[in-house]
Amino acid sequence: ASKAKQAQSRVKALDKLERIEDVAADAPKVNFKFQFKTEPGRHILRLEHMSKRYGDKLILQNTNVNIERGDKIALIGANGKGKSTLMRIIAGTEPVEGKRQLGHNVIMAFYAQHQLESLNVENEILQELTEAGSQRNEMELRTVLGSFLFTGEAVFKKIKVLSGGEKSRVALAKTLISEANFLLLDEPTNHLDMQSVNILIQALEQYEGTFVVISHDRYFVENVANKIWFIEDYQLKEYPGTYHEYEYWQEQREKDARKNGVKIDKPTPKTEVTEKPKTNxxxxxxxxxxxxxxxxxxxxxxxxxxxxxxxxxxxxxxxxxxxxxxxxxxxxxxxxxxxxxxxxxxxxxxxxxxxxxxxxxxxxxxxxx
Missing domain, CATH: 1.10.287 (Helix Hairpins)
Structure with missing residues (x-):
């Protein structure tokens, strides 16, 4: 009864609020005008019979990856599951067992926190983007930087005086203005405020290429992904839909598993275990x-x-x-x-x-x- 009263009170309070037409319309809009030099083939990347381990720690075992042109993939899951490792494997910077085949005319750009080291600390922010080779004019670059909170004279700051969060935003802007048709984005919303997150969402909605993104930001994932990846039992698994649809599917899956006495996402090692001596x-x-x-x-x-x-x-x-x-x-x-x-x-x-x-x-x- 108390919950019903609370709900009724909430409805009455909401009815008293002044109605405002389309608040979201006041949010900043941006047109990134992505530029591709070349159109990739249908197949962006294939990894077959892929396995990865660090010493005794198994990450992936005999799993496959298939990325098609136009895929907008969100790789989700708890930390420590191997998401960043998989991203480096896709980028080709992490050694792995199995076959890796990059598609025809695929141009890749990789954003991750460690990319900050590639910034020229002696450059000014605007200069750093100018030297990225996108052939965009100063006004276009200023528009992009403004979307990531670098406005007015701030674009002339030296990279070396920026905070870690500011460097992250510069590196992300640099990735987005590249002519890559395949983006890898590892936690791109870290160090971004809500306004910048919304700008990034708009940019990726306009992006006609393919991307894989790692993120713990539910709002962000809900708005950009058309496929969901997750690692389970050392296998990469895919849900072909939005994050909202994935959540519903996962809830039903867990309910069915509980009915059948099966645990979900509790991987057991598939490697052989040697017999250990009994302890006292x-x-x-x-x-x-x-x-x-x-x-x-x-x-x-x-x-x-x-x-x-x-x-x-x-x-x-x-x-x-x-x-x-x-x-x-x-x-x-x-x-x-x-x-x-x-x-x-x-x-x-x-x-x-x-x-x-x-x-x-x-x-x-x-x-x-």
Whole structure:
């Protein structure tokens, strides 16, 4: 009954609000005018019977990748699953077992945090984009830079005085003005505020080429991807639809799995395990004690993740409020809080992944005792 009353109160409050026509129409619009030197063939990239491991840690096993012209792919999943490794494999910078075949006339551009090192620190921002070889005039380059919050005299700042976030935005702008017909984007929304994220979404919507993007930003993925990739049981798997459709499919899949007593996304090593000597009772007690502590930490992290997700949802709601949007100081303050919460959430997700790996290892040891 209390929830029903809350819902009724919310409806009445909403009815009292002044209706504003198309707030989104005030958001900045941009036309990137992507330029391709050459049109690629139908097949962009194929990887066959691909396997990858780091020492004893298996990442991928005998899996296949097929990217077709026009694919807009989002590679999603928790940290530590091998997403960035797969991206480097696609780029051809990571050695891998299997066959790699790049398609005809494919021109690739790769954006990742480590690309910041390729920026010429002695260049000014505008100069850096001019030297990228896109043949765009100064006005076009200023328009692109303005979309990423470099306006007026700011375009003459030296790269060496920029913050890490500012360098990321320069590197992303440099990637987008390239003549590449195949983009690889590893966490491109990191260090971007909501306005810049929306600009990037518009750019990728206008992009007629092919791209693969890694992102934990649900809003971003929902708006740019027409295929979803995820790594499960050391295999690359594909859902041929939007992120919203993928979420619904995954929920149904998990429900069916629970009914059948099957666990989803709990990979078990497919490599041979050598028999380990039995441990004594004291060692087993120590393992169980360690496992209990890790599970307690995991529960705390999961609660923190849920709290941060609710906090981020709240900031997104505030940033969509016309009153906040019209107040520069309030907008900046809320954006800073939003970015801080996102950064903390990424850290907590990484911690969760590490804890899960440790728990899996301990459970494996206990099974052999």
């Amino acid at each position: 009772g004291s060692e087993q007690n120590n393992l169980q004690s360690d496992l209990k502590k890790l599970n307690q930490q995991l529960k705390q992290v999961e609660q923190e993740v849920q709290h941060l997700e609710r906090e981020i949802d709240g900031y997104e709601t505030q940033l969509a409020d016309p009153k906040i949007y019209a107040n520069v100081n309030a907008m900046q303050e809320t954006t800073q809080k939003f970015e801080k919460a996102k950064k903390t959430l990424n850290q907590q997700n990484s911690l969760w992944e590490n804890l899960m790996e440790s728990i899996d290892q301990l459970e494996g040891k206990l099974k052999t005792t």
